[in-house]
Structure formats: structure tokens, C-alpha cells
Amino acid sequence: DGGITQSPKYLFRKEGQNVTLSCEQNLNHDAMYWYRQDPGQGLRLIYYSQIVNDFQKGDIAEGYSVSREKKESFPLTVTSAQKNPTAFYLCASSLSPGQNWLHFGNGTRLTVT
Amino acid sequence: RKEVEQDPGPFNVPEGATVAFNCTYSNSASQSFFWYRQDCRKEPKLLMSVYSSGNEDGRFTAQLNRASQYISLLIRDSKLSDSATYLCVVNRGSSSNTGKLIFGQGTTLQVKP
Numbered sequence: 001d002g003g004i005t006q007s008p009k010y011l012f013r014k015e016g017q018n019v020t021l022s023c024e025q026n027l028n029h030d031a032m033y034w035y036r037q038d039p040g041q042g043l044r045l046i047y048y049s050q051i052v053n054d055f056q057k058g059d060i061a062e063g064y065s066v067s068r069e070k071k072e073s074f075p076l077t078v079t080s081a082q083k084n085p086t087a088f089y090l091c092a093s094s095l096s097p098g099q100n101w102l103h104f105g106n107g108t109r110l111t112v113t
Numbered sequence: 114r115k116e117v118e119q120d121p122g123p124f125n126v127p128e129g130a131t132v133a134f135n136c137t138y139s140n141s142a143s144q145s146f147f148w149y150r151q152d153c154r155k156e157p158k159l160l161m162s163v164y165s166s167g168n169e170d171g172r173f174t175a176q177l178n179r180a181s182q183y184i185s186l187l188i189r190d191s192k193l194s195d196s197a198t199y200l201c202v203v204n205r206g207s208s209s210n211t212g213k214l215i216f217g218q219g220t221t222l223q224v225k226p
Contacts, residue, residue, distance in 0.1 A: 035216075042117065042200065042216035043157070090156055100145045100204060100214060104156035 002027045006105035021076045021108045023091035031097045032074040037088040050097040085112045119217040134220045136201030137183045145204040191224045
């Protein structure tokens with residue numbers, strides 16, 4: 001079955017450490033996205049990529065970095081510069097950048113203490 | 114003013130009730146509108162797109178009012194399984210770039226036996 005896989009489901013880190021969240025899709029989608037969700041808030045866009053080797057900052061990119069070396073993969077690194085990293089992180093993809101129907105992975109809950 | 118606003122609820126209704134949610138958006142240039150459903154601690158999933166003429170899918174009806182800049186979701190004959198958070202999603206402007214989707218904070222529905 002095609003889909004998006006995020007791993008791990010739960011991640012715990014100490015403050016000051018960088019951490020990388022994995023996102024892999026086998027849907028052959030061109031566009032991929034990273035969102036962050038905090039309690040009582042809507043999803044906020046961190047980074048997105050419309051095509052391999054290209055990515056754009058979203059609304060809250062500070063303290064995060066991404067890469068898109070392969071079509072299937074869009075890992076997100078939460079750096080020590082991110083002031084409030086504890087959140088639910090969701091990766092999504094769409095067939096093309098112009099298509100608005102997003103397919104989401106099942107998310108990674110990151111807790112930084 | 115938030116770009117997309119929803120009443121967070123919770124809306125507590127008995128089984129079989131009809132319930133309606135509204136969502137307002139601030140960008141008059143927005144052209145694409147959606148309702149996503151998110152179960153507790155899970156990823157969002159597309160429920161339905163919202164078309165200018167309104168659309169219906171079984172017990173669910175979505176409508177768009179461009180003049181007043183709001184969309185609505187009506188659920189008839191509520192089921193226990195409808196309990197979830199319903200996210201209003203709007204594209205930011207006339208650009209077809211999917212990276213510009215804005216998510217509301219969601220409206221929580223609890224259907225009681």
C-alpha cells in the first residue's frame with residue numbers, strides 16, 4: 001500500500017541536541033511538507049519542497065532545516081536553535097505543488113526536556 | 114485577526130443530532146477550501162473539499178459563502194464515530210502553490226450516546 005511513513009512515533013531529546021525526524025513516501029508525489037501542531041493551534045507550515053533538490057521556508061522555519069535529496073524522502077532536523085521544539089510534527093505530500101489535497105503521515109511527537 | 118478562525122468548541126451533541134460548524138477566513142483572494150478530520154493524537158485526513166455551489170457527501174454538507182468569507186460543515190444524524198476535531202483549511206491566496214494552505218485550529222465534536 002502507498003503512503004507516508006514517519007518515524008519514530010515518539011522521540012525524546014535533551015535540550016541542546018539536534019534531532020532528525022524521518023519522512024518517507026512511496027506515493028510518487030512531487031511535493032512534500034512539514035507542519036507543526038501545538039495544542040489549541042492550527043497546523044503551521046515549517047518547510048515545503050515542490051521538487052527534488054529544492055525547498056522553501058514556511059511560516060515558522062527558524063530553528064529547523066530540511067533536505068530533499070530524493071523524491072521519496074524529506075527529513076526534518078530540529079536544531080538546538082528552535083526555542084520551543086516540543087510539539088507534534090506532521091509530514092505531508094501532494095501529487096503536485098498545485099494540488100491541494102494533502103496526504104499526511106501519522107506524525108512524530110517530539111518531547112525536549 | 115487570524116487568517117482562518119474556528120470556534121474550538123467542544124460541541125457536545127447526542128447521537129442523531131444535526132450539528133453545524135462555521136469557519137471564517139480573512140483573505141478574499143482564497144480559492145480553495147477544505148474540511149479535514151483529525152482524530153485524537155492522529156494525523157488529519159481530508160473529509161471533503163468545499164465547492165462554490167456547495168457539496169454533499171452522505172450525511173455531510175459543505176457550503177461556501179464568499180461574500181461573508183466563511184465556509185460551513187453540516188453533519189446530519191450524528192454518529193458516535195463522528196467524534197473528532199474538524200479542521201477548516203483555506204489556501205492563502207490566488208497562487209496555486211499548495212504550500213500556502215492555512216489550517217484553522219479546529220472544532221472539536223463529541224457525540225454522546
